Amino acid sequence: MRDYLYLRISQKEPFDILYFTPSVTGIFNINDKSFSVAPELLYSGITNLELRFKAAFIAGKRETEYGEKQNDYKIELRARYHF
Numbered sequence: 001m002r003d004y005l006y007l008r009i010s011q012k013e014p015f016d017i018l019y020f021t022p023s024v025t026g027i028f029n030i031n032d033k034s035f036s037v038a039p040e041l042l043y044s045g046i047t048n049l050e051l052r053f054k055a056a057f058i059a060g061k062r063e064t065e066y067g068e069k070q071n072d073y074k075i076e077l078r079a080r081y082h083f
Helices: none
Strands: 004-010 020-029 035-046 049-059 073-081
Touching: none
Parallel strands: none
Antiparallel strands: 004 020, 020 035, 035 049, 049 073
16 A cells, blocks of 8 residues: 555636636655646636646656656646536
8 A cells, every 4th residue: 555645736716817727736655755746727718618738747766656657747638518
């Protein structure tokens, strides 16, 4: 079993920017000192539609949980429509 430290910070509509929610998520593996950080931008200004831009960055030495991952980063764009 592994031990983790998890933190998510989110601020809905900062600076009065309507329908915009930035956030950042961090996961730290306490045992092997590897980690993941994922900033995210969410826009929900269109009825029933969410647009989400997310990047994820991982770091760790060889033979650690995040150090063994194939990629050091990823970028994704998601669209979710509710009907």
